[in-house]
Amino acid sequence: MxxxxxxxxxxxxxxxxxxxxxxxxxxxxxxxxxxxxxxxxxxxxxxxxxxxxxxxxxxxxxxxxxxxxxxxxxxxxxxxxxxxxxxxxxxxxxxxxxxxxxxxxxxxxxGDKVLHSEWTLSHQALDRLWVQVDKPCIDLFATRFSTRLPLFVSPFPDPLAWAVNALDLDWTNLQAYAFPPFCLLGKVVRKVDLEKPALVLVAPLWPSQHWYPDLLRLAVRPPIPLGVRRGDLLQPRSGVPHENPQALQLHGWILSESLCVVPGPRPQL
The missing domain is CATH 3.30.420.10 (Ribonuclease H-like superfamily/Ribonuclease H)
Structure with missing residues (x-):
């Protein structure tokens, strides 16, 4: 309004x-x-x-x-x-x-209202992830303002986007990065289970969520803590930072053996 x-x-x-x-x-x-x-x-x-x-x-x-x-x-x-x-x-x-x-x-x-679907991680926060896993080139859930990789999939038609609506794409054999809105995590985990992409997923460490056991089963190594601090999670257009990003417990989840990662034990349920 x-x-x-x-x-x-x-x-x-x-x-x-x-x-x-x-x-x-x-x-x-x-x-x-x-x-x-x-x-x-x-x-x-x-x-x-x-x-x-x-x-x-x-x-x-x-x-x-x-x-x-x-x-x-x-x-x-x-x-x-x-x-x-x-x-x-x-x-x-x-x-x-x-x-x-x-x-x-x-x-x-x-205007200056916060959009809950538009949080993005700073490059500095993601660098803590890229030192442990090969960086993909496709950002599955991004806009031209929030993308952190050369190619991005937009939620709406955009001539700069590689594709539109990530959940409508076939992820089979795709190597990509995803930081989806939290409300979509259940669908993302199911799609990974069905189509087996090489995916680097950013998601919270929330054991009480219904999708969490499947996410643990799909992970090929323990989730990587990103150590997100104030200023690392922000709105891309306004630069407004999240007030308490530490509470989200954001981690990087490696969901394919084909990704080059630092060796480590598989996570346990």
Missing amino acids: TGWGAHLADQTASGLWDLSLAPQHINMLELEAVSLGLRAFLPLLGGSHVQVHTDNTTVAAYINRQGGTRSQKLSESACRLLVWCSSHNILLSAKYLKGTLNVLADALSR
Whole structure:
């Protein structure tokens, strides 16, 4: 409810809401964000078919159906937007994009708010890991701002990304690094078990979690403590550090025998 954000290729636009818009329903604000984004990028869009990706299903439907029957106000606003697009020779359509994949626009709209899916480790913290294992070249869960390796897989479409949505990729025989949001760790561990990539995973030492026994079973050596201190875990765009990174007990987990590692015993359940 603070502001709006949009991106097109490597261009971004954002702003705070006018106070007169603050009481509006969230659907109206989402549609207004689409309108402001299109206007911001107008010099790049004239004469084009533009597909807007939005994490609001209602707004996507009202754009694609050229209005709707549930909200007269929203329908009128959608029609005004489509008329504006037509006047600039823009053919507009919309596609729903899950909020978890809408990371950059979300960050732009929230200003200095902390995004829990956007923590990244400093290069200094990762150097403690790379001295013990070969550094891969692909960062599976990153944006152009948070990546720590030459290639990265973005959660949203990005022309700079090697691929989009890591969980949709086939990880078989892939050599990569992953520091996923903690809420995805269960899916990541299951995918490693099924597809057997050569993966360096950063995850907490949390024995009470349901995925922890499987993670221990997949590890080829004891987890490597990263000794993360304040300033080592931060938000990539704002540089805001995590308040208590030591409490997360972040470790590096080596999940393949094919990775070159310092010899050590296998972890025990």
